[in-house]
Amino acid sequence: MRTTLVAVLMLGVAGCGAREPELRPRAPVENTITITGADGTVAGEMRLTREDYVAENMVNATPAEVLDVLPAAFAAVGLPTPEIDPYQRLAVVQPHIVTRRLGGVRMSTYFDCGRGPAGLYADLYRIHLSVATQVEPAGESGSVVLTRVSAIGQNTGGTSGNTGCSSLGQLEARIVKALREALG
Numbered sequence: 001m002r003t004t005l006v007a008v009l010m011l012g013v014a015g016c017g018a019r020e021p022e023l024r025p026r027a028p029v030e031n032t033i034t035i036t037g038a039d040g041t042v043a044g045e046m047r048l049t050r051e052d053y054v055a056e057n058m059v060n061a062t063p064a065e066v067l068d069v070l071p072a073a074f075a076a077v078g079l080p081t082p083e084i085d086p087y088q089r090l091a092v093v094q095p096h097i098v099t100r101r102l103g104g105v106r107m108s109t110y111f112d113c114g115r116g117p118a119g120l121y122a123d124l125y126r127i128h129l130s131v132a133t134q135v136e137p138a139g140e141s142g143s144v145v146l147t148r149v150s151a152i153g154q155n156t157g158g159t160s161g162n163t164g165c166s167s168l169g170q171l172e173a174r175i176v177k178a179l180r181e182a183l184g
Helices: 002-011 063-076 170-183
Strands: 022-025 029-036 042-050 053-059 083-085 090-099 126-138 142-154 162-167
Touching (some): 053 170, 063 090, 063 126, 063 142, 063 170, 142 170, 162 170
Antiparallel strands (some): 022 053, 053 142, 083 090, 090 126, 126 142, 142 162
16 A cells, blocks of 8 residues: 555656756645643644655666666665565665665765754664655656655654654665666
8 A cells, every 4th residue: 555655646746857866846744843841731832844855867778677677776775675566667665774874874965854962863863764766668768767765763862752854865866876877
């Protein structure tokens, strides 16, 4: 069911893209944080809004060729082997838990999860990561590759709370670069 939902969400942004990743805004996600005092009374609320992005890239290969090398491209950036639905031309990794680095790269390179006194939360928190890549035909021998990455940071320092993370577009760019290298 989640795979179908991701496919439906990604179909709305189909189209041609440039060689470098092109970030497309999606509907904003709003989180409300309630600030409580020591006695449990509500001291205030803070509303945070983040944007989700879908990287859209053109690749000179058929959708079948792209799907064949997607597992290698995901592995090249440190992701596990994706589940692939050949009928929807969709590759999904979810959930994948990462702490500090993915494929040797600091998580703060990929995500903005906020910051605190100890540093960037993306580098400090346990990141619950989902990656979905959909491949659509473009012409006779080309494909449009749509990649959406979402992440939630989980505080492991003894205090409760999770934070939504915004993609900086770098993981999506590395995936398409690895895909192009795997295609030759």
